[in-house]
Each structure stands twice: as structure tokens, then as C-alpha cells.
Amino acid sequence: MSHTVDPNSKPPSKELWLGTIAMTPLSIAVAPWGFLVGAYALEVGLSPLEAQSLSLFVFAGTSQLVALGLLQAQAGFVAIMLTTALITSRHLLYSMALRDKISPLPARWRYGLGFLLTDELFVHTPSNDGKPLNKWYALGAGLSFYIAWNLATLLGILAGSAIPNLTELGLEFAVVATFTAMLVPMIRSLAIACCCATASTVAVLGAVMDWQAGLLLAILSGMFAGFIFEQAQEYLQ
Amino acid sequence: MIALTLAAMALLVFASRYLFLEPRLPIELGPKLRRLMGYATPAVLSAVIAPMVLSHQGELVTDWQNPYLLGAIAAVLIMLLTKNTLLSTVLSMVLFVMLKFWLFA
Numbered sequence: 001m002s003h004t005v006d007p008n009s010k011p012p013s014k015e016l017w018l019g020t021i022a023m024t025p026l027s028i029a030v031a032p033w034g035f036l037v038g039a040y041a042l043e044v045g046l047s048p049l050e051a052q053s054l055s056l057f058v059f060a061g062t063s064q065l066v067a068l069g070l071l072q073a074q075a076g077f078v079a080i081m082l083t084t085a086l087i088t089s090r091h092l093l094y095s096m097a098l099r100d101k102i103s104p105l106p107a108r109w110r111y112g113l114g115f116l117l118t119d120e121l122f123v124h125t126p127s128n129d130g131k132p133l134n135k136w137y138a139l140g141a142g143l144s145f146y147i148a149w150n151l152a153t154l155l156g157i158l159a160g161s162a163i164p165n166l167t168e169l170g171l172e173f174a175v176v177a178t179f180t181a182m183l184v185p186m187i188r189s190l191a192i193a194c195c196c197a198t199a200s201t202v203a204v205l206g207a208v209m210d211w212q213a214g215l216l217l218a219i220l221s222g223m224f225a226g227f228i229f230e231q232a233q234e235y236l237q
Numbered sequence: 238m239i240a241l242t243l244a245a246m247a248l249l250v251f252a253s254r255y256l257f258l259e260p261r262l263p264i265e266l267g268p269k270l271r272r273l274m275g276y277a278t279p280a281v282l283s284a285v286i287a288p289m290v291l292s293h294q295g296e297l298v299t300d301w302q303n304p305y306l307l308g309a310i311a312a313v314l315i316m317l318l319t320k321n322t323l324l325s326t327v328l329s330m331v332l333f334v335m336l337k338f339w340l341f342a
Contacts, residue, residue: 025323032330050239057247062281067246077242084246088253090277095257096266103260114255119278173308173333174326176286180312181325183282192279199280200287207288208297215284222280227273 012136019124019140026120027148029181030061032174034149037064038156039166044072048157055153059146060118063087065175066215079212086219094122101133109135116142119182191233195226302341308333 009015041051054064063084070080094117102113121142125133160166187193199222206214256262290305291298312329
């Protein structure tokens with residue numbers, strides 16, 4: 001085994017708890033969003049069981065929300081899969097960044113932590129600071145977030161079945177609030193700003209022009225805009 | 238049909254999260270592709286937020302009295318000033334609810 005044992009690591013139960021505590025702000029912040037996903041799924045026509053299954057098995061807020069929007073717009077299977085593939089592609093980067101730390105672990109740990117590897121968990125997992133990863137800490141952070149997300153979805157399903165048109169209350173602002181808070185610290189270069197501006201413009205254009213593949217186009221053009229900007233900057237230097 | 242879509246989505250998402258955690262995987266992404274993928278997260282976040290803030294039912298929003306727009310601006314400002322995720326999320330949501338159901342109602 002190549003991974004070393006951190007001499008500062010505490011007993012598993014303590015690390016689980018520390019991970020849970022560290023994740024608490026995001027677990028709270030994500031609650032309205034989980035609630036929205038539950039209530040919205042019913043409105044789109046999913047059964048309560050299907051709605052909960054989305055959060056239990058897919059466990060990816062953006063993909064869930066976007067897929068529900070596409071289902072509501074009567075988009076086909078292929079369109080949903082292509083969009084999901086593009087939205088979820090960023091997770092490839094997270095697993096790549098954590099490869100050295102997680103791949104030496106036993107299979108059940110790899111599968112477990114892999115399943116729990118959300119944007120939020122990645123933000124809370126030291127990826128390249130040289131310190132060994134404490135698997136119990138990561139499990140505490142990931143699992144507590146998973147439970148919070150699913151409880152929020154359950155509440156959304158319960159409320160959604162009791163109160164019709166719940167989603168018209170403007171719950172989707174929870175997504176705007178959460179994503180904005182995650183996005184702002186990410187904009188550290190002109191290239192990233194260029195990526196965001198392009199993705200936003202194409203996405204709004206797609207919404208106004210009612211393009212089926214609007215989101216897909218927006219994400220791709222944003223990624224290429226940032227990349228080309230960065231390459232041009234390097235070329236000019 | 239929904240069940241199939243759900244299962245395929247679950248597989249796709251898990252595969253993307255797990256792929257590079259598999260020790261037997263011999264490949265690595267090249268540096269160019271890696272950098273391109275580095276823009277995926279900000280691109281996804283922007284592409285999801287922007288239409289929610291700037292359009293409503295397929296129409297461009299030009300009115301400043303838009304709770305989504307003002308709420309998003311508040312979230313950006315609070316985040317820049319405090320760098321506190323929870324504070325920014327909660328305060329901007331409170332502002333949004335006040336604007337939507339009280340001031341602009």
C-alpha cells in the first residue's frame with residue numbers, strides 16, 4: 001500500500017463526526033434545493049417513489065434539476081443522456097484529482113466515496129495538499145450531505161403532494177443562491193470570467209429562442225471560450 | 238420509461254465520479270483536455286443560473302424589479318464581502334422572499 005497513515009488522525013468515530021461538522025453549512029444551504037427537487041419531480045409527473053429514487057441513486061442536484069426540466073419539456077431519452085453526460089463530466093476531474101488518495105483503498109471504500117463525490121464533498125476534501133486523506137472524515141462529510149439531501153427531497157415530496165403548484169413559490173431561487181455562492185470564489189482569472197460570460201449569454205439566448213439543446217450548447221461554448229481565451233493569453237505572452 | 242432514464246442517469250453520474258478512482262484504469266487525460274474540463278464547473282453553474290435570473294417563460298427580463306436578479310446580485314455582493322457560503326445563501330434567499338412576496342407582490 002502506497003498511502004501512509006496520518007499520525008494526527010483520530011479514531012474513526014471522531015473523524016466521521018469532524019467530517020459531518022465541516023459539511024454542515026453546505027448541508028443546510030442545500031436543503032431548499034433538495035426540497036425543490038422533490039416537489040418539482042411530482043409536478044413533472046414522477047411518482048413519489050421515482051422522485052425519491054432520483055435523490056437516492058443519482059444524487060446529483062444539477063443533473064436532477066436539469067433532467068426534470070427536460071422531462072417537463074418532453075425532451076427525448078438521448079437529449080437527457082447527452083445533457084447529463086456533459087453536466088456530470090466535471091466529476092471526472094474530481095476523481096482524477098483524488099486518484100492518488102482513493103484508488104489505493106479497498107473496493108468498498110472506492111465505490112462508497114466515489115458515489116458520494118459531489119461538488120460539495122470535493123470542496124471539502126484536500127486534493128493536492130500532500131496530506132493523506134482520512135477516509136472516515138470524507139465518509140462523514142459525504143454521507144451526512146447525502147442524508148441531508150435525501151431528507152430535504154423527502155420533505156419536498158411530502159409538501160408537494162399536499163400543496164399543489166408549490167414550485168410557483170419561487171423555490172428555484174435556492175439553486176441561484178447556492179450556485180452563485182459556489183461560483184463567485186471560482187472566478188479567479190479572466191479566462192474563467194470569459195467562460196462564465198459566454199455560457200450565461202448562450203444559455204439566456206437558448207431560453208429566449210427556445211432551443212432544445214440550449215443548455216448543452218451553453219456549457220460547451222463556455223468551456224471552449226475559457227479554454228481558447230487561456231490558450232490565446234499564453235500564445236501572446 | 239422514467240425508471241430507465243433514472244437508472245441510466247445514475248450509472249452515468251456514478252461512472253464519471255468513479256472512473257479515475259479505479260486503480261486498474263491505465264489512462265490519464267491529456268493536459269489540454271484536462272484544462273478544457275477545468276472550465277466545466279463554472280460553465281455548468283453559469284448556464285444554469287443565467288436563464289433563471291435573466292429570462293422568464295421564454296422572455297428576456299428587462300425590468301429591474303426582478304427578485305431573481307436582485308437576489309442574485311445580493312448573493313454575489315455578500316459572497317465577495319464575507320466569503321461565507323451559508324450567510325450568502327441564506328441572506329439572498331431571505332431578500333428574494335421579501336421582494337417576491339412583499340415589496341413586489
